Amino acid sequence: MSTNAIVEELKKNISAFEKTVEVEEVGTVIEVGDGIARMNGLIKCQAQEMLEFPGGVMGVALNLEEETVGAMILGEFRGIKEGDTVKRTGRILSVPVGEQMVGRVVNALGQEIDGKGDIATKDFYPVEKIAPGVMTREPVHEPVQTGIKSIDAMVPIGRGQRELIIGDRQTGKTAIAVDAIINQKGQNMKCVYVAVGQKESKVARIVAKLEESGAMEYTTVVVAGASDPASMSFIAPYAGVAIAEYFADKGEDVLVVYDDLTKQAWAYREISLLLRRPPGREAYPGDVFYLHSRLLERACNLNKENGGGSITALPIIETQAGDLTAYIPTNVISITDGQIFLETDLFYKGIRPAVSVGFSVSRVGGAAQIKPMKKVAGKIKLAMAQFRELEAFAQFASDLDADTKKQIDLGYRITELMKQPQYSPMSVEDQVAVIFAVNNSVFDDVEVKDVAETEVKLIEFMNKTKRALLDKIKVGEWDDKIEADLKSACNEFKK
Amino acid sequence: MAKTSNKQYAEALYEVTQDLKGSDLSDAIKTFVEILVRDHKLKQGYNIIAEFERTVKKASGVVELEITSARELDKKIVEEIKQTFGKNVEAVTQVDESIIGGIKVKLEDKILDGSVKTQLKSLKQQLSN
Numbered sequence: 001m002s003t004n005a006i007v008e009e010l011k012k013n014i015s016a017f018e019k020t021v022e023v024e025e026v027g028t029v030i031e032v033g034d035g036i037a038r039m040n041g042l043i044k045c046q047a048q049e050m051l052e053f054p055g056g057v058m059g060v061a062l063n064l065e066e067e068t069v070g071a072m073i074l075g076e077f078r079g080i081k082e083g084d085t086v087k088r089t090g091r092i093l094s095v096p097v098g099e100q101m102v103g104r105v106v107n108a109l110g111q112e113i114d115g116k117g118d119i120a121t122k123d124f125y126p127v128e129k130i131a132p133g134v135m136t137r138e139p140v141h142e143p144v145q146t147g148i149k150s151i152d153a154m155v156p157i158g159r160g161q162r163e164l165i166i167g168d169r170q171t172g173k174t175a176i177a178v179d180a181i182i183n184q185k186g187q188n189m190k191c192v193y194v195a196v197g198q199k200e201s202k203v204a205r206i207v208a209k210l211e212e213s214g215a216m217e218y219t220t221v222v223v224a225g226a227s228d229p230a231s232m233s234f235i236a237p238y239a240g241v242a243i244a245e246y247f248a249d250k251g252e253d254v255l256v257v258y259d260d261l262t263k264q265a266w267a268y269r270e271i272s273l274l275l276r277r278p279p280g281r282e283a284y285p286g287d288v289f290y291l292h293s294r295l296l297e298r299a300c301n302l303n304k305e306n307g308g309g310s311i312t313a314l315p316i317i318e319t320q321a322g323d324l325t326a327y328i329p330t331n332v333i334s335i336t337d338g339q340i341f342l343e344t345d346l347f348y349k350g351i352r353p354a355v356s357v358g359f360s361v362s363r364v365g366g367a368a369q370i371k372p373m374k375k376v377a378g379k380i381k382l383a384m385a386q387f388r389e390l391e392a393f394a395q396f397a398s399d400l401d402a403d404t405k406k407q408i409d410l411g412y413r414i415t416e417l418m419k420q421p422q423y424s425p426m427s428v429e430d431q432v433a434v435i436f437a438v439n440n441s442v443f444d445d446v447e448v449k450d451v452a453e454t455e456v457k458l459i460e461f462m463n464k465t466k467r468a469l470l471d472k473i474k475v476g477e478w479d480d481k482i483e484a485d486l487k488s489a490c491n492e493f494k495k
Numbered sequence: 496m497a498k499t500s501n502k503q504y505a506e507a508l509y510e511v512t513q514d515l516k517g518s519d520l521s522d523a524i525k526t527f528v529e530i531l532v533r534d535h536k537l538k539q540g541y542n543i544i545a546e547f548e549r550t551v552k553k554a555s556g557v558v559e560l561e562i563t564s565a566r567e568l569d570k571k572i573v574e575e576i577k578q579t580f581g582k583n584v585e586a587v588t589q590v591d592e593s594i595i596g597g598i599k600v601k602l603e604d605k606i607l608d609g610s611v612k613t614q615l616k617s618l619k620q621q622l623s624n
Contacts (some may be wrong), residue, residue: 017618021609041604067500
């Protein structure tokens with residue numbers, strides 16, 4: 001385009017511009033503090049409407065009272081003072097969504113914070129939205145491969161499921177979520193990682209890791225840092241799921257990680273108390289259950305008529321000293337379709353990821369596994385359950401009968417096999433091969449300390465010599481012939 | 496008991512004092528101040544008086560305007576603006592150079608914004624889309 005053409009275009013646009021007198025509805029700030037403002041005026045203000053404070057700072061109307069409107073301020077609230085004029089915008093709080101969001105780091109309002117320039121999106125989605133109804137959904141049937149052996153085998157996650165990751169601090173909750181995101185490469189998944197109230201350094205480290213492993217190509221990171229106002233932490237998860245809904249509406253599968261919802265509940269408690277809503281148990285307001293249920297209900301697996309997209313949610317909750325009976329953990333456990341429970345004891349014993357097999361469940365279960373995995377995983381689940389019963393007797397090794405001893409030995413080997421270093425997700429066919437091997441006594445005469453080494457060798461051997469077989473397993477084929485072939489491959493490896 | 500707002504005090508005072516004259520009026524105001532003391536509302540006095548003024552103006556149909564312009568306005572123009580909004584108009588004028596040109600009229604909870612600054616802003620928005 002030549003300069004003249006640009007000038008002409010501009011002239012055309014400017015002459016087309018109509019001068020209008022704008023009518024604005026305004027109110028006056030009567031009280032401000034700690035990210036909350038109270039205003040009078042604003043007669044026709046809607047609930048959840050965005051308000052504009054002087055200097056372009058936005059707010060959201062939360063409390064509509066007889067004389068006043070209570071709002072939380074999104075951003076810097078120190079410049080706002082009593083008597084300031086507040087304008088209505090007529091818009092409900094919404095975030096920009098679109099393909100351009102992929103690979104970017106944004107704040108809770110969808111504005112870029114990674115310094116890679118503006119995000120040019122056309123669409124806006126409301127932050128708060130009613131979840132899809134019954135008739136638009138269908139049962140969860142496709143797996144999300146996390147690449148973590150202990151999860152894919154024993155607590156499988158399906159597309160559209162909500163699986164809680166819960167545990168004390170420093171037990172590797174984020175590690176599981178990040179590994180799951182890294183493993184979505186080439187699995188037709190978009191990912192959204194929502195960091196709520198996290199240290200900026202931790203978020204920077206995660207983003208760097210995602211970039212390094214190529215996961216940023218399909219991931220959006222939404223950050224409400226520890227130093228951001230509580231209002232940002234409160235809306236960040238909703239902003240994250242709004243970004244995900246755009247892709248789900250287009251029929252794509254999305255994985256959303258909320259890290260973590262405990263901090264979101266804290267932020268909401270702070271805002272509610274400042275707005276003088278009555279406190280309840282643990283000083284949380286009465287609607288803290290609804291805070292999480294309306295968020296997690298937006299995870300869904302839509303049926304064909306509605307595009308067939310899905311949103312899988314992996315919320316994270318931090319417990320204090322393993323206390324699952326606190327208010328927020330019990331709430332979120334009851335909302336989600338299962339939980340992955342991480343234990344400090346296991347973590348320090350060197351069992352990492354520290355998944356507690358006994359307490360972790362997936363209410364979707366086998367429906368979210370490919371057929372070969374379903375076949376082989378049943379056996380080790382049973383073996384692990386028996387092992388847990390017998391583990392206490394392990395110290396009387398000499399007095400045990402052969403069967404019990406065998407069961408305990410197998411349990412130790414499976415436990416050892418379930419260990420997996422961070423950032424090293426394993427493909428589903430390799431997982432099936434390894435678990436099949438342990439079921440078929442390949443590891444029985446391997447010393448416990450050599451299990452990891454043998455596993456590596458087994459995978460190498462299988463990939464080198466039996467690639468065709470693994471490819472069949474990968475696409476979910478399983479019959480007697482494949483089983484027999486796999487068995488003979490195991491025998492071949494043993495020699 | 497729910498808290499009584501300044502507006503409610505002002506409205507109550509207005510209703511009570513509306514038809515009173517002379518010593519009855521002084522008595523009524525004395526009682527009102529005593530009520531304020533009882534409710535620990537005395538320090539809200541100024542706000543209640545401001546609210547009272549607003550109530551009186553509203554009741555007697557006076558419209559309050561706040562006219563902001565970039566330069567000092569001609570008396571005639573101010574008169575003209577006042578005429579447009581009705582008969583009983585009380586106007587305060589302000590000069591704010593940052594709006595560049597045009598005028599802004601504030602009317603209770605509404606602002607009629609005809610300033611050059613706002614128009615440039617919306618032109619910018621339109622061009623960048």
